[in-house]
Amino acid sequence: xxxxxxxxxxxxxxxxxxxxxxxxxTATGYPSLFWYVQYPGEGLQLLLKATKAxxxxxxxxxxxxxxxxxxxxxxxxxxxQVSDSAVYFCALSSRYNQGGKLIFGQGxxxxxxx
Amino acid sequence: xAVISQKPSRDICQRGTSLTIQCQVDSQVTxxxxxxxQPGQSLTLIATANQGSEATYESGFVIDKFxxxxxxxxxxxxxxxxxxxxxxxxYLCSVAGNTEAxxxxxxxxTVV
Numbered sequence: 001x002x003x004x005x006x007x008x009x010x011x012x013x014x015x016x017x018x019x020x021x022x023x024x025x026t027a028t029g030y031p032s033l034f035w036y037v038q039y040p041g042e043g044l045q046l047l048l049k050a051t052k053a054x055x056x057x058x059x060x061x062x063x064x065x066x067x068x069x070x071x072x073x074x075x076x077x078x079x080x081q082v083s084d085s086a087v088y089f090c091a092l093s094s095r096y097n098q099g100g101k102l103i104f105g106q107g108x109x110x111x112x113x114x
Numbered sequence: 115x116a117v118i119s120q121k122p123s124r125d126i127c128q129r130g131t132s133l134t135i136q137c138q139v140d141s142q143v144t145x146x147x148x149x150x151x152q153p154g155q156s157l158t159l160i161a162t163a164n165q166g167s168e169a170t171y172e173s174g175f176v177i178d179k180f181x182x183x184x185x186x187x188x189x190x191x192x193x194x195x196x197x198x199x200x201x202x203x204x205y206l207c208s209v210a211g212n213t214e215a216x217x218x219x220x221x222x223x224t225v226v
Contacts, residue, residue, distance in 0.1 A: 045217075
């Protein structure tokens with residue numbers, strides 16, 4: 001079945017460091033890919049998305065490119081801030097259920113120190 | 115977009131009791147989803163709730179333990195029945211947009 005694998009956390013960075021959180025997926029067909037963020041004590045928020053191969057999603061300085069050849073959707077940010085401390089989830093939605101039922105990776109906790 | 119309200123936001127319950135979680139959406143939606151997030155874990159889909167039909171449960175989840183109601187296109191409830199400490203989790207309601215899913219704030223359940 002479909003699945004998502006994320007790099008394990010926690011990840012601890014200093015402010016202004018470069019961030020990469022790896023995400024790879026297994027799916028039949030052409031899924032949509034998402035990054036969701038969960039700030040401490042809050043619900044899930046969509047960070048960015050990509051719906052087809054080679055699409056780049058971006059938001060708040062974060063980027064991820066849908067790479068079909070490597071089945072990856074790695075999250076990057078050039079300069080992290082303390083306020084980026086959160087848990088980040090990579091997820092996919094199958095082509096025939098766009099935006100609905102999601103399969104999540106295990107989540108990666110990011111802690112940014114001043 | 116969709117705004118989702120979940121109640122209660124948190125609760126502490128005795129083992130053996132049941133808790134019903136409510137999910138209200140500000141627009142009519144066809145499908146609603148219930149997820150569980152166990153401590154330190156990812157989100158796992160419990161079931162999909164369609165209005166006018168029985169919910170569809172994922173492997174490992176059964177209706178007797180997690181009965182779901184979907185009386186109309188803006189509302190759903192999830193009941194966690196005969197609770198044990200292993201049911202301590204965050205339960206989240208979600209709805210499908212055109213290209214993304216929207217989530218409620220979650221219900222943090224602790225079973226003692």
